[in-house]
Amino acid sequence: MADRTLPKKGLTFMSTTSTGPLWRIRIHPKRHELDAHAAAVLHDIHELGLSHVSRVVSGRLFLIQGDIAEPDINRVADELLVDPITEVGHITPVSQYTDEPPSQQHAIIEVHLKGGVMDPVAASTLSAIRDMGIDAETLEAATARIYELHDVAAQEELEFIARRLLYNDCIEEVYLSGFGRHDPLPNQLPVAPERPFELRSVAIRDLDDNALTKLSREGHLFLSTEEMRVIRDHYRDLQRDPTDLELETLAQTWSEHCVHKTLKSAVRYRGVPFPACSPITQNKVDPETVEVQYDNLLKETIAQATHELIESGRVDWCLSVFEDNAGVIVLDEQYGLAFKVETHNHPSAIEPYGGAATGIGGVIRDVMGCGLGAKPIANTDVFCVGRPDFPMDLLPKGVLHPRRILKGIVAGVRDYGNRMGIPTLNGAVQFDNRYLGNPLVFCGCLGLIPRRCIEKAPRTGDLIVVIGGRTGRDGIHGATFSSAELTDTHADEFSHAVQIGNAITEKQALDVMMRARDYPDGCLYTATTDCGAGGLSSAIGEMGAKLGATVDLDKVPLKYAGLRYDEIWISEAQERMVLSVPPGNLDIFQKICQAENIEATVLGTFRDDGRLVLRYQGQTVGEINTTFLHDGIPRTRKEAVWQPSAVSAGTQEASENPVERLLGKLAELNTASKEWIIRQYDHEVQGGSVIKPLIGPGQGPSDGAVIRPHLDKPAGVALANGLCSDQAEQDPYWMAVAGIDEAVRNIVCVGGNPDRTAILDNFCWGNCEDPQTMGGLVRSCQGCHDAALAYGTPFISGKDSLNNEFALDPADSQRLAERIRLYNNRIRIPETLLISAISVIDEVSRCITMDAKRPNADPTSFYLVTLQAERWQDVNLVEAAALHRSVAQLIHTGHVLAAHDAGHDGWLTALAEMAFAGCCGIDVALVERGPFAPLTSAYILQVTKPAESALTSLAGNGVVVYRIGVSTSNMKLTMKDDDGNSLEIGIGELDKAWRSSLAW
């Protein structure tokens, strides 16, 4: 092979002024029926209500600039870019390109990436041109998309289609042609602006509170006035001003995103008492009010439960909790399981595809950066979005339509997870219009880690090595941006915070790390972490928290010229890992990187004096004491109150026909099939999936997933989640309990072990400066503590995303007030707590599924097993914990044919899901618990005849058992209503109702 220089990762700025012409290679499908992409776009256009648009032709554009001879550009087109069977290509030098205005019949929309946005295809193209033996030294490339639209009615309509469907202003440029509008196309690729080096400092020492606040806001630092004061005083002591870089580093490190200052704050809670079952000490203020003081909310609730479980000996399988990038539990004697769930909400609101893709990319890196590196083996994703039927004309300014958001985030998670080769096995979607301005994107990753690789620590003298992608201006201020509230102008102000990922680079980094970690003579590095929020500033700052470090910022490999030193330091450009490599291991480490075609660069060394020294072109541009950096942040004190709000009793539906109601329930968005999402994810890659998301011959919804981490061993891991934001208005305490209970139920339903179940918390909340919002957070944390302790399910890691509020343009708030409850012209998300659970299963062959079975065609019975308490606030946690344990034991005996969570939407809905999943008829017995009555913890179990007595003996101690059905061979759900009339419905109709709402 010729000596390959590494491709410049995702270059869209030209690094030099190129002399050659710009070539346009336009490629489109030969035949209309091969243009599946265009058909999908036309479908979306029709859904916008523009059914008169008759045809779309889609095309790809490659723009190549530099010294390349015409025969070579023809070869590139013929042999590399155009598929001769399905496509035709047109090559034109831009100088000769006469883009005549199109005919009246059709219009053209051309979408280019903005300069500086990651363009992986362009980078791959240049690399492949080199492979073809063509000199590509001076070449630059970019890619674009082109759409030809037929029978658009007017220019405004063309602009509307482009804006709503085809481009995103925040990362793309659009060129329209038609109806007299004829945007001139660029005649060369964008050139990055050069900026000379200039050291800047910020005069902070004389600023008063007002000026400090202004500096924080205008500099996008998002620090409180008190924090700004502490920084000012620190530099007064040092008798100098901070450099801009130092101030940025402090802002990143002290951001809500990085230090979770709200959850770790000292809190005084005054409000309604906690339930009597809670072990918390409450001081009674008056009969309806108690006061509780927390010194550190997180430490005294969520983390406390874990420590109590470990100290009491109830849990002896936690290996690393709340310390590393992910929590780690025991899988077997050699291996641990690392688990982490993150949110990527703000970026996904303004660029759903890139935001969600980099969300999953980021959490995968968290797992890769856990200990000395865990290997990712499964992904999970949970989305909360507005309802897809939200009227387009009511959409507030600055908000993308929920349908577009959901399609974009699904595509982002799909492309990143699938390309990384990690199965996406478990997830959920919650629809609620209060997520309109703040969609939530939870991305989770499970990793497998040798137990000997859990500990890590850099040593003085170790080299700081960065591997993976290059650094660009993308993702500047991501950590601070994600800590702020969104407004209608955010998409413009923070477009630089959005990034486009390149999963292949991350996969290469993973390949390198696994080889270096498992090197025969021992791991080649002493510690690692990922570049996430805050970029190198966080990664190196964290790794060097004890030792300090010297970093030469001019050594960081860049995507394009012109980055300032502070941009290099805080850029959140994706797909980068930082490792501490002892000097003696550097050669062999670099050889591995070369063999995998990935860049590795030494940026500096770890010190021994606790100073973080940053240099650029030989000059010191920042010097920070790591103790001040990591411990200097003033402790936050929060006031929390909580009083129940007047909860609307919910409209009691008229006692209509249960069959009609059942069909309605199945079609309700939050229950309906998510198949169009699930099938876009590879849930089979790595070969380990045992219980998949769609189950049975009728492909019904599985409660959880199970994978086998080692193909040659019988052990498995169950994954599930619980999300009960619908309980938040009642009481966030019980919302937390219900979420944990749901996650545990889902684990039990697939054969998981509640005594080997670990959980994660992800809080997405509104603005906690509001004491009532903070009060909800406190109650929820206390609920987490109490349930985790009662159930024996330790929290091992967690994350929070606050300020999920959207400040509306005043003109919009009036129109929206009728549909969504607003708080001071803001849409506030419902308090949302995602509980993610993993459970170790000794033998996957003991797992079960939710589809109803018909063994030997003998009728078998279905039982509802639930708590006597009909409302969560009446639940006894000890009884609930016992219920899960006894159901799990019954399943372990092998006599349960099918198990399904019945805690949502009433038991008849869950029973119907079992019926169509198993293509099995059921004769339903209506019992005293109404078929759609809200239940707390509830299972439906189908059991063999011999197990019936064991099952009915579960009744008592707060548990009730009802026989609710028996299997039949007639493919129908049959029942008698209150008046004794026979009702029936075909399994096929149930299936259709469940499947049609979201069949996108």
Added chain:
Amino acid sequence: MSTVKVLILRTAGTNCDEETAYAWELAGAETRRVHIRELTERPALLAEYSILTIPGGFSYGDDISAGRILAVQLIHYLSDALREFVEAGKLVLGICNGFQVLIKAGLLPRARGTNGTRACMTLTQNDSARFEDRWIHLRSGGRANAFLPPDRILTMPIAHGEGKLVAADRATLDRVIAGGHAALTYCDAQGHPGGYPVNPNGSEGHIAGLIDDTGRILGLMPHPERHIHATQHPQWTRRKADLGDGRLLFETAMQSAQSL
């Protein structure tokens, strides 16, 4: 029995290499996963192996089109070594992305009457215009080959976005089918062809896998390595089966390779 050595070729974005190696090893093979960079630096390495497998994944991110860039690399760096490998009677297997690479490198279908140096078929975007993961049924057939006995109905998953097989024209498709190159076709559980989702991507002639003239180069979109164990089947809790259908392919190929 002599040891059969399998070279599993990987590059940036390959992601099914480990489970593919496992499937080969269960069938008794000795495997090594080799990065394209190592192989292009020393093409002679290939001659040490009896079977070359290009596993699934997203080589180079499917940038430009699925399999294209790795195909260009095979053509430009390894065409001599590959020709000698095939002429020596050895086997080549491409799964999913590996099939996309083989077809785009012109190594499949290599049917008589088609121009061997120029691709006459391709794999393009699914009719649904998106990536899909689902379990499907396949019928084996076509000319006698080293990988599968004829007329078996097998079940295994597909997981791809660009798996629709398209021929340059009708005559090419007819010639390929008549020549017995359609080694695997999508079918229902009873073995009959059908529309979506029986044929999950809209492939012409329902073709899921192609075999070349020699019967020793096979490419297929479905993943046999993902159905090795009974518990990988989506309905294993209601079936009685010990092994997965995918084993048949690896075991048959091992027998063929041992008789080399």
